[in-house]
Amino acid sequence: MEGLASLKAPFPATPFLSSRPRTSILPSQASFRKRSSFLSFSVHAQVESDDGSAVVATSGESVTEVLKIKEWEVGMFQNEVAASQGIRIRRRPPSGPPLHYVGPFQFRLQNEGNTPRNILEEIVWNKDTEVSQLKERKPLGVLKKALENAPPARDFIGALKAANERTGLPGLIAEVKKASPSRGILREDFDPVEIAKAYEKGGAACLSVLTDEKYFKGSFENLEAIRKAGIKCPLLCKEFIIDAWQLYYARTKGADAVLLIAAVLPDLDIKYMIKICKLLGLTALVEVHDEREFDRVLAIEGIELIGINNRNLETFELDISITKKLLEGERGKIIHERGIIMVGESGLFTPDDIAYVQEAGVKAILVGESIVKQSDPGKGISNLFGKDISLG
């Protein structure tokens, strides 16, 4: 090859799996060649990425352009891995190869490949951009330093079990949520700390705090403020986690637990993130919505807390019989044998709903809308259970 220039790729050298794998998961040379066959021009430059694989730039393409294409190819491969596990949510295409050239202009037309197919995919793509920007401002080293003197995380599962034993009812994870894509604004006069205090007083075992700003009008400031307001309940950081960096970030903001969504994360990511959670003292609530996701999660070692979301996050459809359906038969037995705590999530409004999911086998519930909308969210908890479950 003529005139090869060896450059270092601008991929961040993170030790993590992130939304676009940089080291372990790479397309085979064959599949890369096959899908890159449209690149048929003379070789001009060679670029080495972190994994040591070489990317070639041509006389017609800048090195940056070729790196973008390589990154796009890797993203495509990751989607293939995810799809093989039944995951429909694709990762954001970081940059696709330009589709059209007209003179000096290049166009990227909207198509199936670069347009989110549903709200969950849109949220995940947006999160990818957000996380990349945040990571630049707060690299992992900075987060690790901040964690050196952080107080230990609180016992999320212990709090749920204690509440369940105390009341004979599922332990409540009460959600501090201002808005959602399916329901819009849930509460105009939204004071996260006041709502958290009312939940704690009303008998909540743990709190879930939405931190996504764009779609839920939440924030990490809310999480921090609740942590600093003297609330004793353990806190779940309700985020769309796609990158292990977010686990560290959540912990620095006072989270005791995080949500891992099986509809978004491939098995390897869940396994890896569970390990990091353990290192950080974080509890992982792993969320499933159907049998396939449930089976994938049951095959992963070290899972202690599983949530069944009654809401389909792609269509918003709510059906609390999903909790019952998933806990019937063999799966219910496995859960029982392993002592995994099950959480019924979403669409719970009445004492009958609570009795129904408890009968199905959950020891905890995650509730937002029905309690956050009440003028007194603490009273909302009594209405939800049909009795006062506060400590006294």
Ligand SMILES: O=C(O)c1ccccc1NCC(=O)[C@H](O)[C@H](O)COP(=O)(O)O
């Ligand atoms: O609630 C939504 O519209 C939504 C859309 C896309 C992704 C996630 C979404 N919600 C997260 C949740 O599942 C709920 O906040 C949580 O389980 C509480 O549900 P609810 O009691 O029905 O407010």
